[in-house]
Amino acid sequence: MSEDILSLLKENVIQGRKTGEDIGIDESLSGTPGVVDLVNSALKDNISPELIIKEALTSGMEVVGEKFSTREYFIPDMLASADAVGAAMDILKPLLEASNVETKGKFVIATVKGDIHDIGKNIVAILLKGAGYEVNDIGIDVPEEKIISVVRDDQPDYLGLSALLTTTMTEMDVVIKSLKESGLRDKVKVLIGGAAVSDEYAGEIGADAFCADAFQAIRALEEFEGA
Amino acid sequence: MPREGILIENPIERLSGEQVRQIHGASIDILNDPGLLCFNKKAAEVFQANGAEVSAISGSGTPCWGVKIPENLVAGALESAPKTVKLGARNPDNTLIMNGDEPRVFFITGSETNIWLDVDFSTYVSKTDPSKEVKVPEFKPRRGTVADLCDSAHVCEQLETVDGYIRTVNIQDKDITEDNKDVNKFFACLDNTTKHVMSGLTSLKQLDNVVRMAEIIAGGPDKLKENPLISFITCLVKSPLQFVDDTTETFMEVCKRGLPIVVSSSPQAGTSAPIKEAGIMAQINAEVLAGITLGQLVNRGTPVLYGSVPVRARMDTLGDSYGSVETSQYNIDCVQMARFYKLPNYSTSGVSDVKIPGQQSSIERLFSDIVVTMSGPQFLHCAYGLLDCNSVFCLLQAVLDDAHFKMIKFFLKSPRINEQEFNTVKKQIKEVVATPQKMFINYIRPVMRSGEISPPYPFEAEGEVDSVFALANERLQELRAKPVEHIDPETTARIFREVPGLLARLNVHKGDG
Amino acid sequence: MTAQIIDLVRENVIQGRVTRDDEGIEEGMVGQPGVTELIEEALDSGVNIADIITEGLTASMEAVGEKYENEEYYIPDMLASAEAVGVAMELLEPHLARNGIKPKGKILIATVKGDLHDIGKNIVSILLRGAGYIVKDIGHDAEPGDIVNAVREEKPDYLGLSALLTSTMVNMEEIIKALKENGLRDKVKVIIGGAPVTQEYAESIGADGYGADGFHAVAVVEALRSGKQPFS
Numbered sequence: 001m002s003e004d005i006l007s008l009l010k011e012n013v014i015q016g017r018k019t020g021e022d023i024g025i026d027e028s029l030s031g032t033p034g035v036v037d038l039v040n041s042a043l044k045d046n047i048s049p050e051l052i053i054k055e056a057l058t059s060g061m062e063v064v065g066e067k068f069s070t071r072e073y074f075i076p077d078m079l080a081s082a083d084a085v086g087a088a089m090d091i092l093k094p095l096l097e098a099s100n101v102e103t104k105g106k107f108v109i110a111t112v113k114g115d116i117h118d119i120g121k122n123i124v125a126i127l128l129k130g131a132g133y134e135v136n137d138i139g140i141d142v143p144e145e146k147i148i149s150v151v152r153d154d155q156p157d158y159l160g161l162s163a164l165l166t167t168t169m170t171e172m173d174v175v176i177k178s179l180k181e182s183g184l185r186d187k188v189k190v191l192i193g194g195a196a197v198s199d200e201y202a203g204e205i206g207a208d209a210f211c212a213d214a215f216q217a218i219r220a221l222e223e224f225e226g227a
Numbered sequence: 228m229p230r231e232g233i234l235i236e237n238p239i240e241r242l243s244g245e246q247v248r249q250i251h252g253a254s255i256d257i258l259n260d261p262g263l264l265c266f267n268k269k270a271a272e273v274f275q276a277n278g279a280e281v282s283a284i285s286g287s288g289t290p291c292w293g294v295k296i297p298e299n300l301v302a303g304a305l306e307s308a309p310k311t312v313k314l315g316a317r318n319p320d321n322t323l324i325m326n327g328d329e330p331r332v333f334f335i336t337g338s339e340t341n342i343w344l345d346v347d348f349s350t351y352v353s354k355t356d357p358s359k360e361v362k363v364p365e366f367k368p369r370r371g372t373v374a375d376l377c378d379s380a381h382v383c384e385q386l387e388t389v390d391g392y393i394r395t396v397n398i399q400d401k402d403i404t405e406d407n408k409d410v411n412k413f414f415a416c417l418d419n420t421t422k423h424v425m426s427g428l429t430s431l432k433q434l435d436n437v438v439r440m441a442e443i444i445a446g447g448p449d450k451l452k453e454n455p456l457i458s459f460i461t462c463l464v465k466s467p468l469q470f471v472d473d474t475t476e477t478f479m480e481v482c483k484r485g486l487p488i489v490v491s492s493s494p495q496a497g498t499s500a501p502i503k504e505a506g507i508m509a510q511i512n513a514e515v516l517a518g519i520t521l522g523q524l525v526n527r528g529t530p531v532l533y534g535s536v537p538v539r540a541r542m543d544t545l546g547d548s549y550g551s552v553e554t555s556q557y558n559i560d561c562v563q564m565a566r567f568y569k570l571p572n573y574s575t576s577g578v579s580d581v582k583i584p585g586q587q588s589s590i591e592r593l594f595s596d597i598v599v600t601m602s603g604p605q606f607l608h609c610a611y612g613l614l615d616c617n618s619v620f621c622l623l624q625a626v627l628d629d630a631h632f633k634m635i636k637f638f639l640k641s642p643r644i645n646e647q648e649f650n651t652v653k654k655q656i657k658e659v660v661a662t663p664q665k666m667f668i669n670y671i672r673p674v675m676r677s678g679e680i681s682p683p684y685p686f687e688a689e690g691e692v693d694s695v696f697a698l699a700n701e702r703l704q705e706l707r708a709k710p711v712e713h714i715d716p717e718t719t720a721r722i723f724r725e726v727p728g729l730l731a732r733l734n735v736h737k738g739d740g
Numbered sequence: 741m742t743a744q745i746i747d748l749v750r751e752n753v754i755q756g757r758v759t760r761d762d763e764g765i766e767e768g769m770v771g772q773p774g775v776t777e778l779i780e781e782a783l784d785s786g787v788n789i790a791d792i793i794t795e796g797l798t799a800s801m802e803a804v805g806e807k808y809e810n811e812e813y814y815i816p817d818m819l820a821s822a823e824a825v826g827v828a829m830e831l832l833e834p835h836l837a838r839n840g841i842k843p844k845g846k847i848l849i850a851t852v853k854g855d856l857h858d859i860g861k862n863i864v865s866i867l868l869r870g871a872g873y874i875v876k877d878i879g880h881d882a883e884p885g886d887i888v889n890a891v892r893e894e895k896p897d898y899l900g901l902s903a904l905l906t907s908t909m910v911n912m913e914e915i916i917k918a919l920k921e922n923g924l925r926d927k928v929k930v931i932i933g934g935a936p937v938t939q940e941y942a943e944s945i946g947a948d949g950y951g952a953d954g955f956h957a958v959a960v961v962e963a964l965r966s967g968k969q970p971f972s
Contacts, residue, residue: 074542076497116471119498123545141289166341166397167405167429195618196341213544664862669823671816672756673763 005045006055009038013060014067016080018087025077035084039091049092053132057085061130079123082130089129104132105221108150109160111140111194112171117164120194120213124160127214133158133221144175151184158221161207163194172197173205189224191217229322230390232333233636238566238603241559247567250560253509254516255298262295263468263517267475273524274300294470294517301516304523310569312487312530312605314391315454317444317714318421322454323391323606325532325571330562330603334632336383336611336625337393339427343371344583344614344621346700364696366583368619371396373403373415373730378707380419382622383611385706388632391423392416393460395612395620400730407728409433413440413457414722414733418714425458425489431477433728438484440726444718458487460534460573463521464514466494475521482522482529489534489573489606490518495547496557497540504553508560511537515561519570532606534573535561538616541580547616549578550591558595559602566603574604577628582615584624584696593631600635623696626703630685637681711735742791745782749796749828752778754803756820758827765817775824779831789832789839793872797825801870819863822870829869844872845965848890848928849900851880852911857904860934860954864900867954868961873898884911884918891924898961900951903934912937913945929964933957 015024017034024030033041042052064081067073089103096103109125111118118140129135138150151159159179163169172192179185189208192201193216202210208224211217242250264284265271271292275281280295314323323333345367353359376396383389394416403411408429416424417440428434437457445451463478465471481488492514494500500507515533522531537557541548548554558574565572576599581587596609609632612625659667674680685702688694713719716736723734731737755764757774764770773781782792804821807813813821829843836843847868851858858880865875878890891899899919903909912932919925931949932942933956942950949964951957 071543075545076542116465119495119545139288166399167408664858666859666862668816668819668863672765672820675814675816676765 005038005042006047006052009035009042009052009056010060010063012038013057013081013084013088014063016064016077016084018080018084022080022084035088036091039088043091043095049095052088052092057088058132061085075123078130079126082127084130085132086126086129089132089134093134103134104225105134105158106136106154106156107133107158107160107221108136108138108147108154108156109162110138110142110147111162112168112175113141113143114171115163115165115168115194116140117194118162120164121160121162124162124193124211124214124217128217128221131218131221144171144178147175148178148182148184151179151188152182156188158224159188159190160211160217161190161192163192163196166196169194169196169201172201172207176205176207191220193217228320229324230320230333232323232331232390232605233600233639235330235332235601235603235639236641238330238562239559239598239601240563241556241602242563247563250505250508250512250564251567253505254513255301257468257509257513258296258301258517259298260295261468262293263464263470263514265292265294265470265475266290266472267470267479268292269479270294270470270475270521273479273521277524296517296520300524301520304516304520305568305570307523307527308519308568308570309528309530310571312532312571313455314423314425314458314487315445315456316391316421316423317417317456318712319454321391321422323423325605327569327571327605328566329605330566331605332600332603332607333390333605334388334600334607334609334611335391335393335425336379336389336395337425337608338610338613338617339394339397340371340613340618340620341397341399342368342615342619343375343396344368344619344623346621346623346696348697348700362697364584364623364700366621368582370399371620372400373398373411373733376412376415377419377733379612379620379622379625380416381709381711382703382706383625384420384422384712385709386611386625386629388629388636389422389611391425391606392420393608394424394426395625402730405430406432407730410436410440410726410728411730411733413437414726414729417441417444417456418719418733418735419711421712423456423458425460427460427462428477428481431473431480434477434480434484436726436728438486440722443722443725444714452485455487455530458489460489460491462491462493463518464490464492466492466499466514467510468514468517470517470521478518478522479525482525482531485526485529487530487532488522489532490515490522491534491536491573492518493536493538495538495540496553497542498545500537502539504556504560507537507557508564511535511557511561512564515564531570532573533561533565533568533570535565536575536608537561538575548580549575549595549616550580550587552594555595555598558599558604562599562602562604571605573606573608574599574602575608575610576600577609577611577613578616579614580616582619584614584621584627588614588624589627592628596628596631597635601639623699623703626699626706627686627695630699634681634684643679742785742787745778745785745787746791746796748773749775749778749782749792750800750803753797753800753821753824753828754807756817756824758820758824762820775828776831779828783831783835789835790841792828792832793841797828798872801825815863818870819866822866824870825872826866826869826875829872829874833874843874845897845961846874846876846894847898847900847961848876848878848887848894848896849902850878850882850887850890851902851904852908852915853881853883854911855903855905855908856880857934858902860904861900861902863954864902864933864951864957867958871958871962873961884915887915888918888922888924891919891928892922896928898964899928899930900957901930901932903932903937906936909934909936909941912947916945916947931957931960931964 012035017024019034125137191209192207193211199210209220282293310327312325347365379395441457442451461474461478463475496507500510538547539551539553576595577592579588579591611628686695686698752775757764759774929948932947933951939950949960
């Protein structure tokens with residue numbers, strides 16, 4: 001019974017069906033409950049959150065990752081799956097804290113002051129959440145003071161900064177300097193991204209990583225964990 | 228005599244008259260429901276004062292207002308917006324006159340790229356046959372500088388088919404700051420090309436300095452009004468349907484000064500606009516109409532261009548795909564919408580997704596250049612040299628683009644089919660048929676020199692080799708070596724005196740007193 | 741007077757003006773005497789024929805050649821000039837022997853049997869005439885028998901064969917065989933050309949030269965004339 005619901009859950013993750021209204025990829029599950037409903041059912045059946053995450057969410061996302069690398073899936077498909085997993089994690093998160101199982105890490109993400117571009121940031125946020133990170137998206141045009149105060153209060157493991165314009169990317173330097181001055185720099189790993197930014201710039205300002213896209217971000221985070 | 232561009236006698240039209248009206252109707256609906264989200268207080272006040280339904284939106288930290296724009300405001304704006312826009316130039320022969328109901332196309336460069344691509348030719352030797360050597364172009368990216376911008380403006384001045392210049396380089400020198408970027412950017416362009424110069428404005432604080440510079444060159448504020456040798460482009464709308472605070476402010480200030488400005492919106496189908504054509508068209512049209520309306524409310528009769536940069540998202544990264552076929556479709560649709568409103572239209576073509584010149588680049592840009600040109604936009608931002616969407620600029624690619632634009636322009640000339648021609652050729656046919664050799668070759672000669680025969684592809688090599696890059700590079704060096712028509716020493720000295728923030732190294736007359 | 745006429749001949753060759761009705765390159769020349777009228781006048785006035793050829797015709801074709809190299813003249817211009825020289829040579833031909841002038845050579849040219857294509861052949865003829873050769877064009881769809889007869893009667897120095905189709909090109913081999921069988925092969929240099937023809941094919945059938953285009957053909961004939969090996 002638990003196998004059935006877990007495999008159904010995995011299938012819905014693969015099809016990116018957050019709710020019963022989602023069409024999914026091939027419409028074979030149309031009309032049936034989506035990930036949110038199935039997670040709630042699984043919990044009612046006393047299946048542990050850890051099992052749900054391992055057998056349905058993570059393993060489902062692995063299949064999605066493979067389909068993406070063989071070009072069967074494109075980003076919109078990945079986003080739908082990640083979004084579904086994100087919704088599942090919202091339900092499971094409080095229960096995990098209760099059982100002392102840690103999430104992969106806390107990630108604060110922002111588009112820096114002066115810059116309003118956020119499509120890239122939003123995509124990264126969805127994918128990271130789908131990968132099991134706890135993501136706090138503090139928005140666009142975020143002044144350095146706000147970023148510092150969120151880092152101080154939330155104590156995230158990672159800080160992601162995004163900028164599209166070369167005129168605003170200099171703000172990233174300001175943020176990192178400010179973290180140093182506040183004694184927070186070594187408490188958080190800083191990742192930067194966006195069309196204007198590069199590896200060299202990350203090196204120049206002392207960021208921990210430059211990520212050209214969400215996948216590079218996930219890879220960088222895995223390396224940080226392994227380190 | 229102003230520049231001629233090329234008149235498209237039978238523009239390509241994808242939409243029927245009915246579909247154009249439907250899009251217009253859908254846009255008007257959208258402007259009312261959901262309407263726009265405005266992050267600029269002044270703009271919200273302007274709309275409110277003119278009868279739009281404006282409501283402050285609380286609770287979201289950054290102040291913003293919901294704006295519902297009624298149809299009568301839009302109609303009024305469409306009436307007062309000038310149907311003819313003049314873009315002036317340092318050399319009056321480079322003036323561009325754009326009429327909203329005349330599909331006369333002018334070809335313009337752009338945009339503000341971060342990466343400049345240098346070209347180097349390396350010789351490679353075959354591993355299996357060391358006697359086989361091949362010269363291969365290698366493209367080296369680096370951050371663009373103000374010297375590069377000067378170089379680009381100078382070369383584009385020499386390219387025959389370029390009618391106007393939008394800055395092609397984001398100048399990232401260490402001594403360029405937010406406070407001096409605009410003056411140096413505009414000066415670099417104005418000093419190295421005598422064609423019309425358009426650019427975005429990085430900092431509103433610099434607008435007065437930039438305008439003063441233009442006035443000095445034109446010969447005074449009145450002269451600048453007569454001969455607007457600079458214009459601006461602003462993305463005041465962030466799709467979907469949001470007026471951005473700082474660019475909206477800039478837009479209104481430029482409109483107040485009556486300088487020509489492009490209302491630009493750049494929705495991306497699939498991410499910031501619906502993936503379906505009806506969706507992105509209704510949305511972008513609504514966004515542009517909203518911008519035009521604001522401009523006319525701020526300064527009735529101020530010249531604006533209907534600017535559209537619609538693009539489809541790529542499915543593998545959700546980045547822009549300028550090379551996708553849909554992007555050309557949307558642009559052609561926008562040309563039709565602008566023509567419906569009788570406003571001059573700014574559309575885009577010729578941008579590649581690929582990062583370097585080569586076969587993919589050639590196909591991507593040639594395809595969109597042909598179809599979008601044939602739809603008849605007045606201001607065709609055909610992106611000479613632009614690669615990797617808006618990130619990379621390569622002068623070698625610009626030289627290559629010029630070659631195919633010659634072909635496109637030639638193709639679009641009207642046919643000489645008339646009574647006089649028939650009389651001439653019937654005589655020729657009778658004469659030739661009577662000779663034993665039956666050849667028409669002799670009649671080629673007068674035609675050959677009157678421009679009636681298209682020139683051969685300029686980068687064709689001899690034999691079974693493709694040396695396009697090498698030959699184009701030779702041409703690029705030739706163009707670079709031509710003398711620059713700088714602004715005269717006296718005017719330059721005055722500019723450097725009165726406009727703060729200019730880099731000393733941009734003054735070529737330094738030492739001329 | 742002599743110098744004047746020769747100058748005018750040169751000028752009109754460069755302008756490619758065969759008769760007074762020709763436009764030439766510059767404007768306003770229609771109505772002025774062309775090469776035909778000028779040569780006729782020169783002959784009437786007793787101008788030295790060798791001078792006409794050297795300073796009027798050869799010198800002007802050199803100038804035309806230079807303009808072609810500089811991309812100032814294109815093929816149609818060269819053809820017009822060559823045609824003017826050809827017409828001049830035709831008018832001068834009866835007088836050459838009397839004046840001790842030997843023409844550079846005589847060329848018979850034909851498109852082989854089964855093939856109607858002749859623009860290439862016609863262009864080569866004009867260029868060869870322009871280079872000072874006497875050219876007799878047998879025409880297209882020429883029977884091997886007719887070609888052999890023409891070679892026997894006209895005694896040309898060179899025979900040019902043209903074909904556009906791979907199916908008709910094989911007739912070239914047949915013609916060379918026919919010349920051998922009739923004991924004429926060593927009396928004439930055979931040069932072949934046309935789109936499907938190649939150097940390899942020319943060598944394989946024992947031709948003396950291959951011309952890739954009109955200019956190449958002229959170069960090959962000139963090389964053969966001076967005893968150089970055209971297949972080097």
